[in-house]
Amino acid sequence: MKKIICYILLTVTTACAAFARSPKELSHLTTPPHLDTATLATGCFWCTEAKFKELRGVVKVTSGFAGGHTVNPTYEQVCTGTTGHAEACNIVYDPKQISYDELLQVFFTDHDPTQLNRQGNDVGTQYRSAIFYHNATQKQKAEYYIKKINEEKAYPKPVVTQVVPFTVFYKAEGYHQNYFSKNGSVPYCKYVIQPELDKFRKAFADKLKTSK
Template sequence: MNFNRCELIVAILLAAWCCVPSGAVAEEAKRETATFGGGCYWCVEAVFQRIEGVSNVRPGFMGGRTENPTYRQVLTGRTGHVEVIQLEFNPDVVTYETLLQVFWRTHDPTTKNRQGPDVGPQYRSVVFAHTDQQRDVAEQYKRLLNRQKAFRSPVVTSIERASAFYPAGSDHKDYFNRNPDKQYCQAYIIPKLKKLQELFPDQLKADSANNPDAP
């Protein structure tokens, strides 16, 4: 390839880059990823869908040994995976520290391998850190919670390096918003959303501020 052709290609690429709206580039640069496991992912998904600055909340599995696990496989508790939600957030709108606070206050981080009626290692409390900074912040926050005795028992949430994320099937996505009248949603998810509304009113999206059941 000669230099003239290289210069032409570079010029075309630069022109294409310049045509991208600066706001879109900035918005893309602001997106970061977070992954949390706090029991049934239907519950955790519903909570974080209502936080301002959070988008693309997806339920799935992380932390196991089997590639492309099915829900039924994970349900056995033998694959090593955890039910998690993975989300994108804009740190200019909501900080990672705030996400951790929401996470720890909307499930019981003091019980090992159990959240409410859901029992097994697939329901353990875990923060999957995507960066060293996320890991450090989560570890410091966990130490602070235990030092201040924020809960009656010590926080047992594990903090681990993020690994492969396997999205759940479509029947598990947006579960509460599609099935608010289901018995499980009424018994376990709605109380979490009401607690979220009480504890974090300033962090909620506009539609959720006055109505915790709003999608």
């Protein structure tokens, strides 16, 4: 799986090298000009945050909600599945240290993008797989990845990841931020997130901030 995704990474990087972003496309970002932002949903945001924050070049990961219609939703509202929002993470990163392509590599290999509106036992539209692109380049790369992954049959089923424009991101309540770091001993963290994090650290050991 990882070898296939790495191969696709090389081809998409070449294909998109000349695709420049315009100032207009970046105008909504509040990050410093030398940083960039990716907004990704891979199921429960506790797990997504725990993994992506360990990548070298990732400056900040914020857990929250995106893609829905309810303004300033609470976690309880999102859990009902009626807000249209997905649990997502806003990932601020330094492109000089880690590329968007590499973030997509992690995204597509570290959750199951063929599961519709669920990840494992977490079921509902709020747990859907989604990429909220911030500009045309991110959209092009995400769509290209999905096309190549399906063509290579990297998974036994087609990818169902949504690729939709970023509109607004609502930060989740404070207790959700750095949840795994603060609650590693609770059952969900111990028996669900920790095993996933262990696999992640092994698969992407060369991309971590520190050796584990």
